[in-house]
Each structure stands twice: as C-alpha cells, then as structure tokens.
Amino acid sequence: MAPEPYTIPIxxxxxxxxxxxxxxxxxxLQYAEHARWTYLQHGGIRQSDLLDKGIGPVALEVTVRYLRELRAGDETEVDCRFVWGEGKTFRIEQQIRRTDGTVAAEVTGVGGLLDLQARKLVADPREYFRALADDPAVFGL
Incomplete structure (x- = not known):
C-alpha cells in the first residue's frame, strides 16, 4: 500500500x-523541487548522502498543469509522492493546493538516479532509496 503523499506548507x-x-x-517548479528535497530529508536522505554514494537525482521530464492562479499571501500545501516501477526511472506526482483544498497546479515528472562517475542512470533507484532511507516505508518501499 502506498503511503499518503508527503506535504509541506508554503x-x-x-x-x-x-x-x-x-x-x-x-x-x-521551485515549490515542487523544494517539496521533493524536503520529502527526501523527512525520510532520512540528505543531499550529502547521495553525493557520498556517487549518485544524484535527475529530472528527465517535468510537466506542470496550471489550474488556478495563486497570488501573494496565498497559503499553499505542496505534496509529493514517488511511484516506483521496475526500471531505471520513477514517477513523481505532486499537487500545489490552496489550504482550502483548491488545486492550483499538478506537477508530474519522471526521474532517475545518475551515477555521477559513469554518467548513466543506475539500474534500480529503489535499491539506493531503501539503503539510504531511515524508513524506506516513507517512500513506499
């Protein structure tokens, strides 16, 4: 069973x-990126942990669907969840919502983990997330 999406206020x-x-x-896109990094930290994965393993997350595709405008002072919640497949990539699904529940934007993407030496995607990113996370269940693993 997949965990609830991780959510942060902005x-x-x-x-x-x-x-x-x-x-x-x-x-x-910056809000979505901030939520992704915060989610990783919440699960116990720091940027330095990834670099120490010689890997780095990469965005291969990002789509933003703008649904409602946001203005200065609006309180939002940005969520994030990973959807794991069997290959070298994974999906990232996010929503940016006003606190009244109105969805302002949907951000979806395809990501991977890059071997920084070989400059190629690692075969199974789930393996690295499991090994680095304090609690892999946070990421649905």
Missing part, C-alpha cells in the same frame, strides 16, 4: 509574482 511571497500579480510560472 506561503506565496510577493517577489515571486509576475506583473499581473500571479505566482510566476517558474516558481511552481
């Missing part, structure tokens, strides 16, 4: 908005 800051007062499109 307040939209004025300097993140565009000339129309909307959250700038690129900032949605």
């Amino acid at each position: 307040t939209v800051r004025g300097y993140e908005t565009d000339s129309q007062g909307h959250l700038n499109q690129a900032v949605y």
